[in-house]
Amino acid sequence: MNVRTDSGGMGIIYFAWHGKAQERADVKGRIRATWRIFAERVLDEHEAAGLQETSRLWMRDDLFVGYRLAQERRETQEERLLELSNDLRSDWETRFMEAAFGEQVPELRLHTGVSFLDDGIASEEERLYDGFKRAIVHGQSRGAAERSLKRRALERILEERLIEPVYQPILALRPDAETLYGYEALSRLPGSRWFSGPIGLFDFADEEGLTYALDRLAREKAIEGCAGLASGRKLFINITAKIMNDPSFSPGQTLPMLQRYGLSPHHVVFEITERTSIEDFEAAKRILRHYRNQGYQIAIDDAGAGYSSLQSIVELKPDYIKIDRSLISGIHLEPMKTHLVQTFADLAAKMDIKVIAEGIEEKEELLHIRTLGVHYGQGYLLGRPASFGAARELAADA
Structure with missing residues (x-):
């Protein structure tokens, strides 16, 4: 050669x-x-x-x-x-x-x-x-x-902070109407060639040992994007259970950013996704106790989608349970889904936990879950993810 x-x-x-x-x-x-x-x-x-x-x-x-x-x-x-x-x-x-x-x-x-x-x-x-x-x-x-x-591409996303936050309204299911309760912050990747969406991005970051760095960026962007959140509203931010085992994870990084944008821990609910199992409940409880002592609340996300929903609820005693959309889709037509959601609602009532139904897309689904003791709802029927300003307008029209 x-x-x-x-x-x-x-x-x-x-x-x-x-x-x-x-x-x-x-x-x-x-x-x-x-x-x-x-x-x-x-x-x-x-x-x-x-x-x-x-x-x-x-x-x-x-x-x-x-x-x-x-x-x-x-x-x-x-x-x-x-x-x-x-x-x-x-x-x-x-x-x-x-x-x-x-x-x-x-x-x-x-x-x-x-x-x-x-x-x-x-x-x-x-x-x-x-x-x-x-x-x-x-x-x-x-x-x-x-x-x-x-x-x-992942390194560029982290260095140039290329994540864009969107916000999906969460509504309180009152007897006669729905009223705005808060928003879930979601991450979007505009123009990304290598990742089809945030799930693929976070999965790859986990493989590369960069979960915590990406999780922190998504959290920061979510907070930056909703400056001006009303004092009575909640901001739900996703965190993965795996970051609690990351040696670079250090609680206390969120508070200064909240203060910078005129917010406080009382605005924030951390959603722990139930799709990734928690390996050490005692360690998780210590970290969550730290957050709770500052005024944050905790939600178990995707309840019903994994294998340890009930254990996570009992061990962590969250403030909210978010029922996975797989159990909400077509619930008015499937008695078994009704039974499972009712079980979560009954357990939550005994533990003083609020229940949020995710993925509501049909009016019949909304009417049905109202009868099961579900406190809050989220889904395309009630509002699609959008920029913070647009999400507020959509929620106001709901």
Whole structure:
């Protein structure tokens, strides 16, 4: 591989087939017979915007392609190389299997990895060896380039505070009408390429060990966005149970921000999602006691969606139980859902806990849950998530 490395940056993309399907002689033989022909042909046809292919090297069926990158910041160069790697993997994997086998082959996947030649290594031979090695390591898992790009996107969201809060009204279900009680703050990601929504974003942050950083950003944006919240209204903010086990988690970070925007802990209800189990109830109770002593209230979110709803309620003694929308949808047609919601309502009444029904979308659902002792309601029928100003107007018209 004759690589010129005298100017700009030099990136390497590594391509290799992985998967149990290669244990089959027919699959392995077809790859050996056609993969190099396919890759050479598409590389000859390929012109990557802003990237110039300089060289190719085959090591048996593994391919290394060198690219000279435009003079840009290294961060930009790396992102361009990762995007090219991800695009090529997705395109070539499908096209090659269709061409070689006439169909997609289960348990056969194309892996790619990327690296840059290290300018700090004087010997060109050692630079190449080091670059190949790092590209191979990066490409050990499928989708390594995509994961790296998602990590960069997550870091950018945190650094540039790109989350936008929206607010969904929560209404008190009075005997004759609904009146505004508060809002649930929800996070939105405008224009995000790598995350379809906040759930995917938080799941990925958990995998990357950044749950607490993202949770804190979402909390800060929720508070910033509702400055001017009336004193009698509540702001429900989601927190995940996992942050209580995060070594970087430190209670007391929310109060200064509330004060900055003219709010107090008495405005805030922390919703602990029930979809992620609480591993240490004693630790959780200590943290929640700290919050309660400052004036915050606690809600168990998604009750009925997981496996430990009743234990969470009994152990944590929340101020609110939010019934998951899966139990509210079509409740007027399904006696078992009615029975389950009634059970939550009866337990809550004995423990002096308020009940909120989530996901109300039909008038029949609203009329039915009124008969079950449910205190508050939330859902598209009562108001969709919107900016704080728009949410206030929607709630006023409800």
